[in-house]
Amino acid sequence: MDVVWGKNLTSFAVGDVLAILERQRDIAYTTVMTTVTRLYEKGILERERDGKRYLYSPKLTREEFLLSTAREVLDEAVGGHQAMAMLAEKVSEASAGELDDLEALIQKRREELA
Amino acid sequence: MIEATFPLLGVAFVALVVLPAFALLAKVGLVMLERDEVGGPLHGLNLRYVLLSGSSVLPIAWLLSAGLHQAESGTSAHACLFDHETSELCLEPGFFSLVLAVFVVASSFGTMWRHRAARASSSDAAHALLRRLDRIASNDPVLASLRGRIVVTDDHGFALGTHGLLRPRVFVGTAFAGRVSDEMLASALGHEAQHVRALDPLRYLILRVALGVNPVGRALLEPHFARWQAAREAHCDREAVILGAAPLPLADAIVIAARPGAREPVALGARDTAVLKFRIGMLLAFSEQAPTRCCHQGLSTFPVAMVLLLVALLLPHHTGTAVLDLLHTSTERALTYFWR
Numbered sequence: 001m002d003v004v005w006g007k008n009l010t011s012f013a014v015g016d017v018l019a020i021l022e023r024q025r026d027i028a029y030t031t032v033m034t035t036v037t038r039l040y041e042k043g044i045l046e047r048e049r050d051g052k053r054y055l056y057s058p059k060l061t062r063e064e065f066l067l068s069t070a071r072e073v074l075d076e077a078v079g080g081h082q083a084m085a086m087l088a089e090k091v092s093e094a095s096a097g098e099l100d101d102l103e104a105l106i107q108k109r110r111e112e113l114a
Numbered sequence: 115m116i117e118a119t120f121p122l123l124g125v126a127f128v129a130l131v132v133l134p135a136f137a138l139l140a141k142v143g144l145v146m147l148e149r150d151e152v153g154g155p156l157h158g159l160n161l162r163y164v165l166l167s168g169s170s171v172l173p174i175a176w177l178l179s180a181g182l183h184q185a186e187s188g189t190s191a192h193a194c195l196f197d198h199e200t201s202e203l204c205l206e207p208g209f210f211s212l213v214l215a216v217f218v219v220a221s222s223f224g225t226m227w228r229h230r231a232a233r234a235s236s237s238d239a240a241h242a243l244l245r246r247l248d249r250i251a252s253n254d255p256v257l258a259s260l261r262g263r264i265v266v267t268d269d270h271g272f273a274l275g276t277h278g279l280l281r282p283r284v285f286v287g288t289a290f291a292g293r294v295s296d297e298m299l300a301s302a303l304g305h306e307a308q309h310v311r312a313l314d315p316l317r318y319l320i321l322r323v324a325l326g327v328n329p330v331g332r333a334l335l336e337p338h339f340a341r342w343q344a345a346r347e348a349h350c351d352r353e354a355v356i357l358g359a360a361p362l363p364l365a366d367a368i369v370i371a372a373r374p375g376a377r378e379p380v381a382l383g384a385r386d387t388a389v390l391k392f393r394i395g396m397l398l399a400f401s402e403q404a405p406t407r408c409c410h411q412g413l414s415t416f417p418v419a420m421v422l423l424l425v426a427l428l429l430p431h432h433t434g435t436a437v438l439d440l441l442h443t444s445t446e447r448a449l450t451y452f453w454r
Contacts, residue, residue, distance in 0.1 A: 063399035073392045074341045074392060077344040087275060088369075090371075091374065103366070103369050110362055
């Protein structure tokens, strides 16, 4: 979905996603097709037949998707102990790797937009 | 029966039974509000705030007022007559209110202590940062409202936050500012400007105090508080972006602010990045598609909270204090029963 949203693909075939992903790493057509089919089965993508293939399109924007999952994500929220409004609560050192991942994600988006 | 019985036992009953019961009711309301399929936790922030804080504040306000009302008007005499066989003016409800007030203040002390402000610094680095912040704020109409309200601190480990109850100020850590670009700092200040505008430090403090005086009920409400606070932060991110903050630099600033410094003690646990991931995800989405205002927040918090507080304080004067009499006689009878 990151590829679909990031590249703003409004109508695409499995081959379109494969072409984008192949530029980043080796990946098999069947892997992409399985993933896309699962996303369709979960109701995140919709599809229509176009000759012998399917054309997929996202049912939700990234924001709508995040809002729809907000409940389960925020179920994991742990309250801060400061009685003041902080930009962000400090996380434990154990989570440093996750912060690196988030930074990489932001950087990737910046490069995509550039 | 000694006169200290009701003030002490009554307050214990309030802390162990009455407030947890109200917390349970509030929890039912909160679960229903959060059950919305799409963006549930982001909806009704104001109403959820009133439920979270009101479940402690409103019963305490009513009980304080009722106790004082009985002591002042002598309407407590019949409860005292029943238990003490005297028709003299009975001040027990007044002492009950006093002990309840002491309990509230004592329970709030820890929260108040944590709420103390970071120290303002006057080092050369602090002055240089203030000039930088002034330049950033003067270039942005939204941030212009923060001019004169920005304080710089050298406090170890402090990143960026808003402090101050009635006149909030934004505190910026010199170490944090040294790690972020002007664009990141401007976006982060845009986020804090939303906290300043909404008097969030006051809201957070009231909520923390409300949960602090209800130690049993807090276990029920803490997850809802965590979700409310997370949603509030996400709401401020969204508002900041709508008003011109750049989403990706804001996301960067949030991640940098969350990173603990060397030897910095951090109390949060293994799941502490859940909120960060959600906020960063939303900001990434905003970088693709500009956000619009979302999620009905309900009526403005402070006017509603003030009206409810006023009603709780005035109600004993107009509708009587029979519930306090019931609490009074029940606690003393319970003690007599167990004492036998």
